[in-house]
Amino acid sequence: MPPLRLCLPRAPSPRRWFGALGIMLLATPAVADLGSCRELSLRDPAAAPACYEALLAGPALVRAEAAWALGDVAAANRAFRAAVEEAPDEPHVRVRWGELYAAVGQQADAEALLLEALDLDDQHVGARLGLARLALGRFDAQAGELARKVLATEPRNAEAQLLLARLALESSDFAGADAQLAGPLEAESLVVRLEAIALAAAKDHLGGIVPSPWEGKALDLAPQYGALYETVAHFYVITRRYREAVAALERAVALDPALWSAHGALGINLLRVNRFADARRALARAHRGAPHSAEVVNTLRLLDSLEGWERLADEGLLLRIAPEESGALAGYARRLTADAVRILGERYGYRPTEPVVVELYPHHEDFAVRTSGLPGIGILGATFGEVVVMDGPSVRGVDDGFDWASVLWHELAHVITLGATGNRVSRWFSEGVSVFEEWQTGPARFALESGRPAVPLEVVEAHREERLLPIATLDEGFIRPRYRGQIAVSYVQAGLVCEFLAETHGMESLVGILAAYRDGLDTAAAVERALDLPAEELDAAFSAYLDERFGPVAPDAYREGWRQAGEAAEAQDWAAAAKAAARALAANPHVVEGGGPYVLLAEARHQLGDREAALAALLTYWQAGGRRTAPMQRLAEWLDEAGRADESLAVRRAWTLADPLPAERRAALGDRLLAAGHADEALTEYLAYESRAPHDRANVHFRIAKAYSASGARDAATRRVLQALEVAPQFEEALELLVELTAP
Numbered sequence: 001m002p003p004l005r006l007c008l009p010r011a012p013s014p015r016r017w018f019g020a021l022g023i024m025l026l027a028t029p030a031v032a033d034l035g036s037c038r039e040l041s042l043r044d045p046a047a048a049p050a051c052y053e054a055l056l057a058g059p060a061l062v063r064a065e066a067a068w069a070l071g072d073v074a075a076a077n078r079a080f081r082a083a084v085e086e087a088p089d090e091p092h093v094r095v096r097w098g099e100l101y102a103a104v105g106q107q108a109d110a111e112a113l114l115l116e117a118l119d120l121d122d123q124h125v126g127a128r129l130g131l132a133r134l135a136l137g138r139f140d141a142q143a144g145e146l147a148r149k150v151l152a153t154e155p156r157n158a159e160a161q162l163l164l165a166r167l168a169l170e171s172s173d174f175a176g177a178d179a180q181l182a183g184p185l186e187a188e189s190l191v192v193r194l195e196a197i198a199l200a201a202a203k204d205h206l207g208g209i210v211p212s213p214w215e216g217k218a219l220d221l222a223p224q225y226g227a228l229y230e231t232v233a234h235f236y237v238i239t240r241r242y243r244e245a246v247a248a249l250e251r252a253v254a255l256d257p258a259l260w261s262a263h264g265a266l267g268i269n270l271l272r273v274n275r276f277a278d279a280r281r282a283l284a285r286a287h288r289g290a291p292h293s294a295e296v297v298n299t300l301r302l303l304d305s306l307e308g309w310e311r312l313a314d315e316g317l318l319l320r321i322a323p324e325e326s327g328a329l330a331g332y333a334r335r336l337t338a339d340a341v342r343i344l345g346e347r348y349g350y351r352p353t354e355p356v357v358v359e360l361y362p363h364h365e366d367f368a369v370r371t372s373g374l375p376g377i378g379i380l381g382a383t384f385g386e387v388v389v390m391d392g393p394s395v396r397g398v399d400d401g402f403d404w405a406s407v408l409w410h411e412l413a414h415v416i417t418l419g420a421t422g423n424r425v426s427r428w429f430s431e432g433v434s435v436f437e438e439w440q441t442g443p444a445r446f447a448l449e450s451g452r453p454a455v456p457l458e459v460v461e462a463h464r465e466e467r468l469l470p471i472a473t474l475d476e477g478f479i480r481p482r483y484r485g486q487i488a489v490s491y492v493q494a495g496l497v498c499e500f501l502a503e504t505h506g507m508e509s510l511v512g513i514l515a516a517y518r519d520g521l522d523t524a525a526a527v528e529r530a531l532d533l534p535a536e537e538l539d540a541a542f543s544a545y546l547d548e549r550f551g552p553v554a555p556d557a558y559r560e561g562w563r564q565a566g567e568a569a570e571a572q573d574w575a576a577a578a579k580a581a582a583r584a585l586a587a588n589p590h591v592v593e594g595g596g597p598y599v600l601l602a603e604a605r606h607q608l609g610d611r612e613a614a615l616a617a618l619l620t621y622w623q624a625g626g627r628r629t630a631p632m633q634r635l636a637e638w639l640d641e642a643g644r645a646d647e648s649l650a651v652r653r654a655w656t657l658a659d660p661l662p663a664e665r666r667a668a669l670g671d672r673l674l675a676a677g678h679a680d681e682a683l684t685e686y687l688a689y690e691s692r693a694p695h696d697r698a699n700v701h702f703r704i705a706k707a708y709s710a711s712g713a714r715d716a717a718t719r720r721v722l723q724a725l726e727v728a729p730q731f732e733e734a735l736e737l738l739v740e741l742t743a744p
Helices: 029-043 045-053 060-069 073-086 091-103 107-120 125-137 142-153 158-170 174-181 190-206 213-221 227-238 242-255 260-272 276-289 294-308 323-348 364-372 404-420 427-440 457-464 486-505 507-518 523-531 535-549 555-570 574-587 593-607 611-623 629-641 645-658 663-675 679-691 697-710 714-727 732-742
Strands: 310-314 317-321 356-361 381-384 387-391
Touching: 029 045, 029 060, 029 190, 045 060, 060 073, 060 091, 073 091, 091 107, 091 125, 107 125, 125 142, 125 158, 142 158, 158 174, 158 190, 158 227, 174 190, 190 213, 190 227, 213 227, 227 242, 227 260, 242 260, 260 276, 260 294, 276 294, 294 364, 310 323, 317 323, 323 356, 323 404, 323 427, 323 507, 323 679, 356 364, 356 404, 364 387, 381 404, 387 404, 404 427, 404 507, 404 645, 427 486, 427 507, 427 523, 457 486, 457 555, 486 507, 486 535, 507 523, 523 535, 555 574, 555 593, 574 593, 593 611, 593 629, 611 629, 611 645, 629 645, 645 663, 663 679, 663 697, 679 697, 697 714, 697 732, 714 732
Parallel strands: 317 356, 356 387
Antiparallel strands: 310 317, 381 387
């Protein structure tokens, strides 16, 4: 589902661009009139169209701005093209044209135009601020760097101050936000002052001051200023308080019914709280007013595609799954969700008060649109309170490094931590608990004696190079990363913090931190209250813990051993391969990424005739969380050959859960479960097998009948065996089962 592309014709140019707060005025009366129209649109929106219409006969740049303000995007584009032709060396024209592209969601084109402006003037403040705003939208740390560069040359630049205030609020740096807002709050420009007031009101809402006294000040200046509450809603969204965001957006559109961006945001956030019908109405209104919004168009298309989805409701659970995958996934999704809610609820002292909603998407771009309204998002799952949306196993498989069951467990842990804190938990701590619970209680949990998984070498190196963030500011690693890979490093760091706390202060420390967040404390205060320890001392203790934990890990030795093992295996020098793989594992124990040295070590030992050592290597691979297809299949077969049927069944359960779509594997697991006396589990596997439309329908019905019979459901078993006989009347085993079922 690609984003809407608004085909805006433009003058030939090597590159293209985004946008600004208000209008950067040129020294002409007509452009000054644009500023008057902008202020009028805030004070008296009904009178503004006539003001803009009077400017449509002006110079090309003024026509462009006026047409844009009136919602005629195509006319605005034509006028901007003409303005560039009239003033090809004027960077401001390209900046404003870029803003038009940004406004309709074409960020790459917007950035290209901004770069053109910088080619014309590499010190152009508007172009730098435009780049900063683009970075702001991408959650890129460069946003702050660019804004600070502007302030270095223009210390009173209100737009840069407002951008830095936004960044400070995103990091819960209220003092920093206050410092940046001081000037804009006193600005002569009504546009600047109102945005500053909106940010000040958002700060109050984040701090629990509701309603904010700034709300009244904004509405005194501009009674229909719905953007006030749109701004407040933005900060509720990034702190995952979606119900509060919905309430704020409803106030925004009530004040300004033509604020189409707020209608669109309202629709997307109504979906996040599972109000589908209300969401569709809000999105339809947004589309009528702003038909070029990619987020709105994409989300409406997605809603249309969901009409045929299975909607499976149980007590405390609602599943939405594509019909072609529902039969294969529903049983596992139900069990995982019930187990996670029970286990994690007990560990953290919280049970959801609303049904948990789980949506599994067979196409990543549909999941991305469901999450943000746009394709291209890089995450695997997202949680909105009690609503979990994520990629399903058909998007990527275990051989691509994606274990859908573990991702679902991770997201369900968010349901618990968000619910336990009224959605006030910090991002890092919620992610940390989710990562920690993947390791400790999830479906691929580590069965090693140490209970400690390997971590990526990038995390070890980040610790040793002092690139890990202090706990009080760890959220920044998720929100605005400063180096490539920092988000992934921050996920693991957060999980390690929770591991450290559980080992050194007990699980009650994690519960205590959640309680502190629920009471509105920030990270430093929450840590100090729960642990009676300042955050700085916790940082020092955690660093010492990592020194000990990472002591055996030698990244260079691991990489060299792994390289030598691969070369030796390619040359079929299995003795050398085994030794090199063992050296790699000594330098980085328990690593399973990409198969890892365990799989190669098992192959080398097998080739050398040492099946017992080969089997031990694959067992450790599985116990360390490995789930790739080939080693799991080989491990199960070797366990069968060794007469270790119980262990083989456990491996097959884990393997099939991680990769649940192959039909024959589901049937084979069902046979083994039935033989082992697990009739209910066998029935789940047989029903999943049936949903994959196998050719031998009689055999499917017969298998299901046997499972029903073994579980004591004689009527259901009889119906199924009769269905088998309808397909194959001479099916001898089915006839025997029918006699058994109908015997008095």
